[in-house]
Amino acid sequence: MKYSYFHKEQKRAIKNNPFLPQNLFYNQEKDFYVCPMGQRMEKIKEAKRTSSNGYEANVIKYQAARCEGCPLRGMCHKAKGNRVIEINYRLQELKDKAKKLLNSELGLAHRSKRPIEVEAVFGQLKSNNKFTRFTLRGLEKVNLEFGLMALAHNLRKMARIIQNKGNNTLQNRIRSFITHFFERLNFIKLKNEITNHFRPVLKFAA
């Protein structure tokens, strides 16, 4: 799955920006960074950061020793004192892993399908149907709720095809689709309720 900034990171302006922390040289053995002016940025402390959704992360801070009088200062940072960078190694590790997969042959093949197979459906569900939040909670119930959305989406597509072209095999396809969907329902109670609700459709497809 793409993380935020994945596309931004691929841009030349970001890749070639020597001031960004991810582009600074890092000496792994002695654990220090080197700034664009060639100055060592030493580790000063470890800290915790909590995101807006409550997720805690460990970061390590590195600081340059003397930024005063540096000719690159205007381009490098706006802080009053010496430049400090924060590195989240766990996040970096996960991002590197995701980037490798996304840029692999298989990843590229999957990504090329996404605009064709997924985006149009998301657009229909989220923007046209205003389905931006699940109303049920728990994985099983969410699966069920999304299944219903998908069912409605596919029935609408099929109805449009029937209306436009007319096709004898479509009745069979609708029947097999509905049968498959109901086979996957785990909630017996809800299954009964939904079966009753869709009885007219099932009759039509029988």
Ligand code: SF4
């Ligand atoms: S401002 Fe400080 S951190 Fe930035 S290049 Fe100059 S010395 Fe290095």
